[in-house]
Amino acid sequence: MCRNKWFLCMAFAYSLQISAQRFSKADILSDLNYLRTSLEETHFNLFAYTTKEAFERNFQDIRKEVTADSLDLLAVTNLFQRMVSKANNAHTRIPFPVQPYLSYANTGGTVFPLEVAIESGKAYVRKNWSTNSNIAIGSELKSINGMPIKKVFEKIYPQISAERLYFKQAQLESFTLPRHYWQVFGEHSEFEVELEQNGNLLTYTLQAINAIEAYEMKRGDILQHDRDFKYLNEAVAYLRPGALSGEEDLYQKFIDSTFTDVNDKKVENLIIDLRNNPGGDDAFSDYLVSYIADKPFKWTSKFQLKTSAILKKNVQQTKDTTQAFWRSVVAHKNGEIYHYDFDFYDPQPLPKRYQGKVYVLVNRQSYSQSTVTAAQIQDYGFGKIVGEETAEFPNLFASIFNYKLPKTGIAVDVSKGKIKRINGVDDGQGVIPDIHINDHLLDEEDEILKELLKKLSEE
Numbered sequence: 001m002c003r004n005k006w007f008l009c010m011a012f013a014y015s016l017q018i019s020a021q022r023f024s025k026a027d028i029l030s031d032l033n034y035l036r037t038s039l040e041e042t043h044f045n046l047f048a049y050t051t052k053e054a055f056e057r058n059f060q061d062i063r064k065e066v067t068a069d070s071l072d073l074l075a076v077t078n079l080f081q082r083m084v085s086k087a088n089n090a091h092t093r094i095p096f097p098v099q100p101y102l103s104y105a106n107t108g109g110t111v112f113p114l115e116v117a118i119e120s121g122k123a124y125v126r127k128n129w130s131t132n133s134n135i136a137i138g139s140e141l142k143s144i145n146g147m148p149i150k151k152v153f154e155k156i157y158p159q160i161s162a163e164r165l166y167f168k169q170a171q172l173e174s175f176t177l178p179r180h181y182w183q184v185f186g187e188h189s190e191f192e193v194e195l196e197q198n199g200n201l202l203t204y205t206l207q208a209i210n211a212i213e214a215y216e217m218k219r220g221d222i223l224q225h226d227r228d229f230k231y232l233n234e235a236v237a238y239l240r241p242g243a244l245s246g247e248e249d250l251y252q253k254f255i256d257s258t259f260t261d262v263n264d265k266k267v268e269n270l271i272i273d274l275r276n277n278p279g280g281d282d283a284f285s286d287y288l289v290s291y292i293a294d295k296p297f298k299w300t301s302k303f304q305l306k307t308s309a310i311l312k313k314n315v316q317q318t319k320d321t322t323q324a325f326w327r328s329v330v331a332h333k334n335g336e337i338y339h340y341d342f343d344f345y346d347p348q349p350l351p352k353r354y355q356g357k358v359y360v361l362v363n364r365q366s367y368s369q370s371t372v373t374a375a376q377i378q379d380y381g382f383g384k385i386v387g388e389e390t391a392e393f394p395n396l397f398a399s400i401f402n403y404k405l406p407k408t409g410i411a412v413d414v415s416k417g418k419i420k421r422i423n424g425v426d427d428g429q430g431v432i433p434d435i436h437i438n439d440h441l442l443d444e445e446d447e448i449l450k451e452l453l454k455k456l457s458e459e
Helices: 006-011 027-044 052-065 071-086 098-105 149-159 165-175 177-185 211-216 250-266 282-289 309-318 324-329 370-382 447-458
Strands: 022-024 070-072 114-121 122-129 140-144 190-197 201-205 230-231 238-242 269-273 301-306 337-339 357-363 384-387 396-404 409-420
Touching: 006 177, 022 027, 027 052, 027 070, 027 309, 027 409, 052 071, 070 071, 071 098, 071 149, 071 177, 098 177, 114 165, 114 177, 114 282, 149 165, 149 177, 149 190, 165 177, 177 211, 230 250, 230 447, 238 250, 238 447, 250 282, 282 370, 282 396, 309 396, 357 370, 357 447, 370 384
Parallel strands: 238 269, 269 357, 357 384
Antiparallel strands: 022 070, 114 122, 122 140, 140 190, 190 201, 230 238, 301 337, 301 409, 396 409
């Protein structure tokens, strides 16, 4: 189950005990104040994508909403998400309220039955989990319960941390409209939807579906954590490295065996698929890149960190401070921003390297380290990038750590570092492919791979 249902596997690892807990007004306001000050203390540059004035106004507006004597975990999480997301940084966030959602779902809770892909601001049905078979995949969803879909999304966006709208939309796609609709609008037994299908406007009333049996257990995640290697034809090998994290020894063995096989067969073209990739750690991506590199390389041209008392406490409790990287965090003064220099990574010995043509697939669901890796390969000229612009920036505030708020125990992710891509260009864009091909609906119809194979066959 965990291969294709990562969300469920992650979610069931959480305790549901505190999902019904209520927090007093005093504790909520106390944590709001702590959240504001701790974010400024720990974040590399909290006001890189917003102004201090706008952030403060948002904080004061949210603070005024806390009028009830107590609130449950879902309501508090929603408030805190809206505060953190004002920083407009995807790696600084309060995660989706998994505990309340699972508590709701496990007691027979229901959700909206359509998943969507968001393309050029329009929402297209990518999965239909309702009992209405008349709704075709690719139909445009225009409204839900009389609210235009643009307005629906605008209500959801403040719960999602991201640098830009394109990135918020990508995250809404991957974490799904059914979950986010429940989070913001609550439970509904039925939904009146308006769709445009084959040029016709149609209205249907859809029944809500059981969140577990009719939704979570049936669907597969957009993000793909698992690995794959195969031959698409005699001239093309396909490698999906999966999440750039996990057990490093097993990962390296997989990469080793893949390139041994590819080199033995002398395959002309290698496709590395970084689409729908959650990212991970540079140790994993660099090991992959070492097989296609023709010179020593780095994964970033400049890496900076900001240390703080909260970060130091986290490091001392969870990290090995004999390692140079973590030792540097402890050694610098609180609030200090400093440069950390990663050594060059050597390519594999010449007999082990792949020396054919390399194509790297990306899309709007290529996140974090997978975006950085695509930019790295592009900037060094180790391969051609194929697909659509990534929603994530290759110059990013990241290197996250997390801490818990003292009263509510809600976890906060925060960016302690800043990463600059190899070519040093920061133009406010994602990774722009060398060969542009749109990924329509993020479904089983693989336009990017199909079009690339067509181009290779014509060469």
